[in-house]
Amino acid sequence: MEGGRAWLRRFRSAIVAVMLAASFTPALAVNPDEILADPVLEARARAISAGLRCMVCQNQSIDDSNAELAKDLRLLVRDRLRAGDSDRQVMDYIVSRYGEFVLLKPPLGVNTVLLWGMPAALLVVGGIILFIQVSRRRRVPPAAPLSAEEERQLGEILAQRDDR
Known part of the structure; x- marks a missing residue:
């Protein structure tokens, strides 16, 4: 009986440890269908997305958010990059549509x-x-x-x- 309790305690501890470890990993919300085929463009899209605020969540980047608006913004960033825009042009376009609030780190003004x-x-x-x-x-x-x-x-x- 005592051996069964010890095993149950170890099992519960392992479950708690796995759950804690899973909670510390970043939850990227980018869906596989959004990922660009070109790894260089995808890396640029991820860098830009990391600096844009989700307008629904407001404390997450669009890269981390599952909100529909965040997905739309991620797709818009990728579309602009495919069209040949520079990172600065993409950011300027997004800011012109949504204002500086969309930036996680707004410029000093x-x-x-x-x-x-x-x-x-x-x-x-x-x-x-x-x-x-x-x-x-x-x-x-x-x-x-x-x-x-x-x-x-x-x-x-x-x-x-x-x-x-």
Whole structure:
């Protein structure tokens, strides 16, 4: 009985190990019918596809996505390469149709600087405002000590309160 349990435990461990190993392999979604016969063109198509974002998944390249739009984009890239376009021309064509959002790594421009710089700028502005507020609180002079007359009045008020 004990030998059967040990075997079952080893079997489960092996299954888990295989599943983990399978989960770490990249899942390329390029179908065999999409692959170009020319290996040089196919390598160029894969390099271009790796830099294009799937508009459906948004966090995957079109090379990794199974979405229909990603497949259409992969086919479009291959068609443009077969037509003789350079890699730059293919990228420019795709960007002209879908905008810079289709690029996984968009070029540095005014929009991207604003997008990435705004959180840092807001953090700096917030820090300055916080510093000003804290420094204003420190400048408040300490209260002057009570005069003899004020202490007498305070004593009377407290005595009246205690009498109630």
